[in-house]
Amino acid sequence: MKAAYFENGKVHIGEQPDPVPGKGQALVRTHSCGLCASDVHFLHAGQNIIDLSRRLGGPYAALDFGRPFVPGHEFVGEVIDYGPGSRRAVAPGRKVTSVPIMRQDGAHAVIGYSHDCPGGFGELMLLDEEIMIEVPGDLDDDHAAMVEPLAVGLEHARRGRPTKDDAALVLGCGAIGLGVIAGLKLMGIAPIIAADFHAGRRELAIKAGAHIAVDPREISPHAPLPDFGNRVPNLIYECVGQKGMLQRIIEAAPFDGRIVMGGYCMDEEALFVFAAQNKRLNVQFAGGEEPQDMATALRAIADGSIDVTPWLGARVGLSGVEKTLAEMSGPLAPVRTVVDPRVL
Amino acid sequence: MKAAYFENGKVHIGEQPDPVPGKGQALVRTHSCGLCASDVHFLHAGQNIIDLSRRLGGPYAALDFGRPFVPGHEFVGEVIDYGPGSRRAVAPGRKVTSVPIMRQDGAHAVIGYSHDCPGGFGELMLLDEEIMIEVPGDLDDDHAAMVEPLAVGLEHARRGRPTKDDAALVLGCGAIGLGVIAGLKLMGIAPIIAADFHAGRRELAIKAGAHIAVDPREISPHAPLPDFGNRVPNLIYECVGQKGMLQRIIEAAPFDGRIVMGGYCMDEEALFVFAAQNKRLNVQFAGGEEPQDMATALRAIADGSIDVTPWLGARVGLSGVEKTLAEMSGPLAPVRTVVDPRVL
Structure with missing residues (x-):
C-alpha cells in the first residue's frame, strides 16, 4: 500500500506492506486522517518518547525508531474485510473509527505507533473489531476523523469531575483544549474561561462554548470573574503541554483547586x-x-451538538504530509489538517 | 515567661515576653507539648522555608528567622484568662487544645511559627477562642498533646476519599503515617499496608491498625496481596517527606491509582x-x-478507640528540648517526646 511513514525521524512517501487481518481484526481502507501535534512531537523526539516508555512504562516501548512505521491515529475508513474467525459485526462498505488501540496477546498496541498496526497515513489499516465503532454513512469523512481528537478533550473534561459549582479554566486552545471546552459545555458547566496567546484560537474557544477567552499576557486567567459573581476559576485544565505549566498552575490556583493535566x-x-x-x-x-x-x-458531532467545522483546514494527499507537519505547530495553522491517503 | 525558643537556627532557653491576650484570645498555661519533626526541620532549614513561603505563598512568610520565636504546635494547656471583650466560653481552669492557628486581621498566624503567637515550648500561649476546643479534665496531658499530630494523619486519611473498594498503602510510619493508619482503621478500610525501614515503626503500624507491615527493602509494598485476593494497593499515602518519593510512587502505582502527598x-x-x-x-x-x-x-483518644500510648516516649523540661530535637529524627527515637514547659 501507499503510505506516508516515519523512519529515523524523517517523513517518507512510498510503499509499505499491506496489513493482513487476523482473527478479530477488520481490514479498513482509510478515507481521512487528522494530523496531530503528537505526530510532530514523535517525528522529532520519538526516540526519547520510546526510551521513557521503556523506562517508566508507556505504550511506545515496543517501537523501533529506526524501522518504518505509519502514523495517524485520528482516522475514519471503510471496512473491506475481516480476518478469519472474526465476528464481522460491521458490514464491509460501512465506515468506522476507533480508539487507536489494538489488543495483542493481553497487551495493547497503539495504532499508528506500531510496526504491526499502521495508522491512518496509509491506505490500509487494521482495527480491533471489538473496539471500533460504526460511523453513520452520511457523516462527512473529515468530521468523522475529528471524533478521536474531540474524544480526548471529552475524557479530560470528564476526569476533572466537574460540577455546577465549578468555575472552569482551560489553558491552551488547541484541539485538546477546544475539546475540553466543548465537553464542559455539553455537561452544562459555567463559567468556562479559555486562555490562549492567539486571537484565532480564542475565537474558536468562544465558538466551542467558552464564556470568556483571555490573552494571558493581558489578563490573568486566574483572576476573579466580575461577570460571574467574582468567582475564581477552581477547576483548571492544562492543555498546553509545556514544561513548567504544572508549578505555574500550582502557584496560581485557589485553595482546594483541582488541576487536570491534559497536555x-x-x-x-x-x-x-x-x-x-x-x-x-x-491533580x-x-x-x-x-x-x-x-x-x-x-454522537455529538453527528447530531450537531458539537460543531468541529471550525477545526478543519486544508485536505492534503500523502505528498502534503511532510509540509503540513512542519508548519502545523504554529498557532496560525488550522486546528486540524487532514490527509486522504487515497490521494498522492 | 520561661521558654525554649529558636533564634537564627539555634535553641535557647530563657525569658521571653509574656503574651498579652486581645479580644477573642485566651491566655493559656501550657501543660505539655509534643516535639515534632517539623520543629527540627524548621530549626535547620527555617530560612529556606520562610523564603519559599514568601515566594510561593505559605504560612511562614511573616516570620523573621533572626528574631526569637517560641515553637511548639502540639499542645495542651489550661485557660488562665481572656482578652477584654472575649466570649469566654471555656472557663478558666479548664484544659484546651487547638489547631495551631490564630486569626489576625483576616489573615492567619501559625501558633509556634510567629513572633506574636508563641507555641507550646513556652509557659504561656495565646489561643483563638473560636478555634480552640475543650479537653476533658480527666484526659492525661500527654495524650491530649497528641490530638494535633493525630489530627494531621486523620486529615490526610480523609483527603484520600477512601472507600471499601480501596486497598490502602501507607509509606512511612512516623506520627503522620501512624495517624493515617489509625484514621483508615476508624473508617473501616481494609486492607491497610504499612511500609517502613524500621522494625519498631512497623510494630507500631500493626498496633495502629495496619493488616500488614513490610520492610520495603525486602518486599515491595506495591506487590499484589495474596491474603487479600491478590489486590494491589491503589490508594497510596506518602508520609515520608523525602525528595523523589512522588515520582517513585508514580512509577509503582497501578492504573487509576490515587496518591495522597502527606509528607x-x-x-x-x-x-x-x-x-x-x-x-x-x-494526586x-x-x-x-x-x-x-x-x-x-x-474524641478517639478520649474514648480509647485510638490509643496513642505507644507513641509517647520521655517527658522533658525546657532544658531537654535541644537534645531531644537533635536526637529525635532517627527512627529509634520515640514517635513523640513531650516537653512540660513548667519544668526547667
Missing part, C-alpha cells in the same frame, strides 16, 4: 509539594479517550 | 507527567488538620 509533556516537570499542600490541591492526570468518550464524541 | 518536603520534586498520565493517576496534596479532624482525634 502531553515529555520533559521532567518540577514542582514544590509544599506549595500544593498549602492549598490542598488535587488529576488525564491520558486520552476511552470507548465511552469516542461514543459521546461521535 | 512535608521543601525540596523541589521532579516528575514525569506522561508517566502519571499513562495510568490516569490522581491529592494534603496539608494538615482542620477543626473537624481535631474534634475526631480528641
Whole structure:
C-alpha cells in the first residue's frame, strides 16, 4: 500500500506492506486522517518518547525508531474485510473509527505507533473489531476523523469531575483544549474561561462554548470573574503541554483547586509539594479517550451538538504530509489538517 | 515567661515576653507539648522555608528567622484568662487544645511559627477562642498533646476519599503515617499496608491498625496481596517527606491509582507527567488538620478507640528540648517526646 511513514525521524512517501487481518481484526481502507501535534512531537523526539516508555512504562516501548512505521491515529475508513474467525459485526462498505488501540496477546498496541498496526497515513489499516465503532454513512469523512481528537478533550473534561459549582479554566486552545471546552459545555458547566496567546484560537474557544477567552499576557486567567459573581476559576485544565505549566498552575490556583493535566509533556516537570499542600490541591492526570468518550464524541458531532467545522483546514494527499507537519505547530495553522491517503 | 525558643537556627532557653491576650484570645498555661519533626526541620532549614513561603505563598512568610520565636504546635494547656471583650466560653481552669492557628486581621498566624503567637515550648500561649476546643479534665496531658499530630494523619486519611473498594498503602510510619493508619482503621478500610525501614515503626503500624507491615527493602509494598485476593494497593499515602518519593510512587502505582502527598518536603520534586498520565493517576496534596479532624482525634483518644500510648516516649523540661530535637529524627527515637514547659 501507499503510505506516508516515519523512519529515523524523517517523513517518507512510498510503499509499505499491506496489513493482513487476523482473527478479530477488520481490514479498513482509510478515507481521512487528522494530523496531530503528537505526530510532530514523535517525528522529532520519538526516540526519547520510546526510551521513557521503556523506562517508566508507556505504550511506545515496543517501537523501533529506526524501522518504518505509519502514523495517524485520528482516522475514519471503510471496512473491506475481516480476518478469519472474526465476528464481522460491521458490514464491509460501512465506515468506522476507533480508539487507536489494538489488543495483542493481553497487551495493547497503539495504532499508528506500531510496526504491526499502521495508522491512518496509509491506505490500509487494521482495527480491533471489538473496539471500533460504526460511523453513520452520511457523516462527512473529515468530521468523522475529528471524533478521536474531540474524544480526548471529552475524557479530560470528564476526569476533572466537574460540577455546577465549578468555575472552569482551560489553558491552551488547541484541539485538546477546544475539546475540553466543548465537553464542559455539553455537561452544562459555567463559567468556562479559555486562555490562549492567539486571537484565532480564542475565537474558536468562544465558538466551542467558552464564556470568556483571555490573552494571558493581558489578563490573568486566574483572576476573579466580575461577570460571574467574582468567582475564581477552581477547576483548571492544562492543555498546553509545556514544561513548567504544572508549578505555574500550582502557584496560581485557589485553595482546594483541582488541576487536570491534559497536555502531553515529555520533559521532567518540577514542582514544590509544599506549595500544593498549602492549598490542598488535587491533580488529576488525564491520558486520552476511552470507548465511552469516542461514543459521546461521535454522537455529538453527528447530531450537531458539537460543531468541529471550525477545526478543519486544508485536505492534503500523502505528498502534503511532510509540509503540513512542519508548519502545523504554529498557532496560525488550522486546528486540524487532514490527509486522504487515497490521494498522492 | 520561661521558654525554649529558636533564634537564627539555634535553641535557647530563657525569658521571653509574656503574651498579652486581645479580644477573642485566651491566655493559656501550657501543660505539655509534643516535639515534632517539623520543629527540627524548621530549626535547620527555617530560612529556606520562610523564603519559599514568601515566594510561593505559605504560612511562614511573616516570620523573621533572626528574631526569637517560641515553637511548639502540639499542645495542651489550661485557660488562665481572656482578652477584654472575649466570649469566654471555656472557663478558666479548664484544659484546651487547638489547631495551631490564630486569626489576625483576616489573615492567619501559625501558633509556634510567629513572633506574636508563641507555641507550646513556652509557659504561656495565646489561643483563638473560636478555634480552640475543650479537653476533658480527666484526659492525661500527654495524650491530649497528641490530638494535633493525630489530627494531621486523620486529615490526610480523609483527603484520600477512601472507600471499601480501596486497598490502602501507607509509606512511612512516623506520627503522620501512624495517624493515617489509625484514621483508615476508624473508617473501616481494609486492607491497610504499612511500609517502613524500621522494625519498631512497623510494630507500631500493626498496633495502629495496619493488616500488614513490610520492610520495603525486602518486599515491595506495591506487590499484589495474596491474603487479600491478590489486590494491589491503589490508594497510596506518602508520609515520608523525602525528595523523589512522588515520582517513585508514580512509577509503582497501578492504573487509576490515587496518591495522597502527606509528607512535608521543601525540596523541589521532579516528575514525569506522561508517566502519571499513562495510568490516569490522581494526586491529592494534603496539608494538615482542620477543626473537624481535631474534634475526631480528641474524641478517639478520649474514648480509647485510638490509643496513642505507644507513641509517647520521655517527658522533658525546657532544658531537654535541644537534645531531644537533635536526637529525635532517627527512627529509634520515640514517635513523640513531650516537653512540660513548667519544668526547667
